[in-house]
Amino acid sequence: MDVVLREVLDSDLPVFFRQMNDPEALHMAAFTPKDPADRDAFDAHWRRVRASAHVLRTVLADGDVVGSAAVYGEPGEREVTYWVDRAYWGRGVATAALRALIGLVPERPLFARAAADNTGSLRVLAKCGFLETARAVDFAQARGEEIEEVVLRLPG
Structure with missing residues (x-):
């Protein structure tokens, strides 16, 4: 599968909105907007x-829009984030997209966060060189409760 990143287009947004309203993906991501179905908030x-x-990219797999990836935050504290359509989980798309994303941003360190039980995302981050640095408990909107979160760092 050919995975590439490109600039975000207006036509990508309906796809992102649909992806971010998949109940299983929301549960796994855990730390999501308060109301992912609020289209006005999504658009804003x-x-x-x-x-x-911020560095924002659309993730394409064999030419299809399958997710998004971004680097955001203040220098020295910048974080990566990504979202891949559940139909593409376990196929190397997230790993390829994250590798491409961190290749666009030479600044180090970079940080990431994931729910402690999100083994797929933690595996992707580890394959890309991120190392666990801390654990915290934070409120996960998608689950309606506090859960454990892993904080990771990509050293420079």
Whole structure:
């Protein structure tokens, strides 16, 4: 499967919105918007981040839009985030997308966070060189409760 990143297009947003409303994916991601089904909030978020200095990319697999990836935050504290359509989980898409994303941003360190029980995402992050540095408990909107979160760092 050919996985590439490109700039985010307006036509990608309906796909992202659909992906972010998959109940199983929301549960796994855990730390999500308060109401992922609020299209106005979704659109406002994407207007804001697209106008920022964040590195935002659409993930394509064999030419199809299958997710998004981004680097955001202040220098020295920048974090990576990604979302891949559940139909592509376990096929190497997230790993390839994250490798491409961190290749676009030479700044180190970079950070990441994942629910402690999100073994797939933790595996992707480890394959890309991220190392666990801490654990914390935080409120997970998608689960309606506090859960353990793993904090990871990509050293430079």
